[in-house]
Amino acid sequence: MAYSEEDFQIEIDGIIYEIGAANSNVQDFSRRHFNSVRENAVVYCLSRATDIAQGCLSLSKSNLLAALGMLDRGLLECLMWICWVVKADANAQTYRDLAVNELRRITRKNLRTGYGKVFDKVTQEDMTQEFLKSPEMQNIPRRVRIEDVAVEAGLERLYTQFYGAMSLEAHGSAFGISGSNDTEESRFVSLASANSILECINLVAENWIVKRTQTEISEIYRVLGLSRG
Structure with missing residues (x-):
């Protein structure tokens, strides 16, 4: 499918708006x-998503499609995490303990x-x-597991339909799979995806904090342009 410069500009303007809104929210919420640990975890997820979305915007101006796809996947992870964290303080506590x-x-x-003593x-x-x-x-x-997080958050379809396939490129295991030669289409789809995912993350954060x-x-599926079926 051919996309016009106007199509790209609409998505670029959209993600710039969402990044601005997210940055404003992070600054407001951080003060x-x-x-509860839940609110702090939500702010962390929003801040991380903002950084990733800014990376998506920068990469969308190039033909670095693999890198753009990996950041797009990272943004989808942020959506899964924030939807899971916001459900309960216990989830937020578990999220805080993950790194440790x-x-x-x-x-x-x-x-x-024996590598350490x-x-x-x-x-x-x-x-x-x-x-x-x-x-x-x-x-x-x-x-x-991120799959369990997605299921518990009610986003099983996003994990099953999109996340698994996106992980092939992210893990460097897409060798042998014939991809699309239409780089413009791939670039547009990734940019539009990042735009709508960040919009969802902003929505989840604002609804809970404010x-x-x-x-x-x-509502998340509606913003993403998907039916829940």
């Missing part, structure tokens, strides 16, 4: 005091394989095996 728990797994693997600061005795038996290394929650309401999944 507020929240008693992953660093614990990395540490444990390095110690088990733990020594007593005073005696310099090797305490690796003792540390591996400690609660910090033993009681690590299982990883949270109005204290959950965004209906049907």
Whole structure:
């Protein structure tokens, strides 16, 4: 399908508007005091999505389609996370602990394989095996899968229909698959996708922080131009 310069400009203007709105919201929300981790997690998701969307806008002006597609996928992840986080404080708490728990797994693997060591600061005795038996290394929650996040957030269709295919390029495993030779179409689709996804993320953040309401999944699908079926 052929897209005109006007078509591209509409999407460019749209994502510039959404980036501006997101930046304004991040600045506003960051000055507020929240008693719950949920609100802080929402602001983090919004801030991260804004950065990624700015990257999408920059890449849309080039023919770096693989990089644009990877950022588009990252933006879709942000939508899944924010829709999941906003549902419950427990989800937000789990989200906050993800990085620490992953660093614990990395540490444990390095110690088990011998690539890392733990020594007593005073005696310099090797305490690796003792540390591996400690609660910090033993009681690590299982990883949270993005597929589970999408399902629990009500966005299973987005994961099943789009995220899986987008992951092929992101993981460098798309070799052997004949892609479209229409770079303009690919560029337009990625840009339009980023625009609508960021609009959804803005909507979810504003509804929760400002109005204290959950965004209906049907509204997200409407913004994305999808029926929920």
